[in-house]
Each structure stands twice: as C-alpha cells, then as structure tokens.
Amino acid sequence: MRAVVTGASSGIGKALCLEICSRFSGSRVLGVARREEPLKELSAKLGDCFDYVVADLSEPRGLDAVLRKAQASLGGVDLLVNNAGFGLYKGLLEHSDEELLSMAAVNFVAPISLTRKLLPLLHSGSVVVNVLTSGLHFLMLRLPAYGATKIALHYATEALRRELKPRGIRVVSVYPGVVDTEFHRRAGASPPSRVKPVKPERVAEAILEAVAKGRERVYIPWYTSLARVFGPLLPALY
Numbered sequence: 001m002r003a004v005v006t007g008a009s010s011g012i013g014k015a016l017c018l019e020i021c022s023r024f025s026g027s028r029v030l031g032v033a034r035r036e037e038p039l040k041e042l043s044a045k046l047g048d049c050f051d052y053v054v055a056d057l058s059e060p061r062g063l064d065a066v067l068r069k070a071q072a073s074l075g076g077v078d079l080l081v082n083n084a085g086f087g088l089y090k091g092l093l094e095h096s097d098e099e100l101l102s103m104a105a106v107n108f109v110a111p112i113s114l115t116r117k118l119l120p121l122l123h124s125g126s127v128v129v130n131v132l133t134s135g136l137h138f139l140m141l142r143l144p145a146y147g148a149t150k151i152a153l154h155y156a157t158e159a160l161r162r163e164l165k166p167r168g169i170r171v172v173s174v175y176p177g178v179v180d181t182e183f184h185r186r187a188g189a190s191p192p193s194r195v196k197p198v199k200p201e202r203v204a205e206a207i208l209e210a211v212a213k214g215r216e217r218v219y220i221p222w223y224t225s226l227a228r229v230f231g232p233l234l235p236a237l238y
C-alpha cells in the first residue's frame with residue numbers, strides 16, 4: 001500500500017502510520033506535518049516503510065511540497081488520509097482573522113486541495129479518507145470555529161464522494177468522538193471530563209477497517225453516531 005497521511009507527527013496520524021507499516025509488509029507511507037523531530041523519530045522507527053515531508057498545510061506551497069514528494073517517493077497513491085487539523089477552545093468572536101483563516105485552510109481547504117493535486121496519482125481503487133468529528137452533529141459552544149470548519153468539510157466530503165465515484169475512487173468519512181491526543185492541550189483546554197476518550201490507535205484501526213470493508217462513514221466509538229439524531233437535543237455538550 002502507498003499512503004499519504006497528513007498530521008503524521010502525533011495522535012491519530014502517527015498511530016495510523018505505525019498501524020499501516022505493521023500490517024502491510026512492503027507498504028510505503030508518506031507522512032506530512034510541520035514538526036520535523038517527531039517525523040524523524042517515526043522514520044528511524046519504521047525504516048523504509050516511512051518517508052516524510054515537512055509542510056504547512058495552511059499554505060499553497062505546503063500543499064505543493066506534498067505533491068512533489070508524493071510524485072518522487074511514491075509514484076502513485078492508494079490511500080490519502082486527510083487527517084491534519086486543529087481547533088481552539090474559545091468563542092467565535094474571540095478568534096482573530098488569522099486564526100479563522102488558518103483553521104479554515106488546514107481543516108477545510110487543505111483536504112480538498114490536496115485531493116485535487118494528488119488526483120493524477122490516485123487511481124481506480126484508491127481511497128480518500130477525511131477525518132471529521134462526531135461533534136459536528138451538535139453545537140460545540142467551546143469549539144465553534146473548529147466545528148464550523150469540520151461541518152464544512154463534512155458537507156464537501158459528501159460531494160467529493162459523488163464526484164470521485166466515476167473514477168472508481170472511494171471516499172470515507174471518519175467521525176471520532178473524544179480522542180486521547182495532543183489536540184485538546186494544543187486547543188487550550190480539556191474535553192468534558194464526563195466523556196471517556198478513546199485511544200488514537202483505536203481510530204487508526206477503525207480507519208483501516210473502513211478502507212478494507214468498503215465503508216463510507218465510520219463513527220468511533222460507534223455510539224457517537226447517535227449524535228446524528230440526538231445532536232440538536234444536546235446543546236453545548238462542549
């Protein structure tokens with residue numbers, strides 16, 4: 001398997017790179033993130049299976065760097081996982097324009113743009129995975145801008161699935177609940193203490209299972225899918 005995984009320096013993306021390399025012998029994974037040190041450590045651990053590109057996905061040149069590296073080091077792409085993302089625990093009007101633009105660029109624009117740029121490397125049978133959040137089904141009052149970018153990507157992912165179908169490229173939407181990663185610390189607060197976080201390894205396994213079994217949408221844990229129905233009754237869970 002030849003895979004591109006964004007957000008490979010920590011959390012879900014890192015767990016996914018480790019899982020792909022341990023499951024599929026001969027696979028090659030291209031990890032993308034801004035922090036080079038954790039990518040270097042992964043490379044030392046995974047050897048030939050893992051290569052990386054240091055890129056800021058909020059910038060067009062970062063996206064172009066991923067394309068160039070994927071062309072040079074993979075040649076083709078069987079699996080693209082748009083996983084990089086971030087949020088900020090603050091009110092909508094407390095975000096600066098720079099924060100809003102950067103969040104929209106990384107969480108919403110980059111997955112679409114990267115898919116378009118990598119299209120020549122994708123083929124019939126390839127899979128594109130977009131990492132969303134089950135929180136988008138209700139109002140996350142402590143993460144409103146983040147929720148807005150993810151619901152935009154959710155909408156776009158439904159359209160992308162239909163646009164790529166004629167090419168034989170599948171699109172998988174992944175909706176994690178609370179995951180035990182650096183996300184919340186970097187976002188500036190803690191998730192609600194009554195919600196038990198899942199491990200990033202569990203999300204990585206669920207992504208690979210969805211890819212293998214041809215699933216289009218996956219919720220982790222499964223019961224967070226109930227938010228689709230009961231979300232409007234759960235005001236401000238976050």
Ligand SMILES: NC(=O)c1ccc[n+]([C@@H]2O[C@H](COP(=O)([O-])OP(=O)(O)OC[C@H]3O[C@@H](n4cnc5c(N)ncnc54)[C@H](OP(=O)(O)O)[C@@H]3O)[C@@H](O)[C@H]2O)c1
Binds near residue numbers: 035085087131175177
């Ligand atoms: N943790 C949760 O509770 C949770 C729940 C639902 C959905 N999610 C989603 O899961 C995905 C992965 O998050 P995580 O929980 O694994 O958090 P994480 O450990 O903070 O990982 C986020 C990854 O995104 C990368 N990233 C952020 N901004 C970037 C940029 N401008 N350019 C390139 N890479 C960038 C980070 O790398 P660098 O900082 O090195 O660039 C890091 O590798 C995100 O899309 C997040 O929204 C998380």
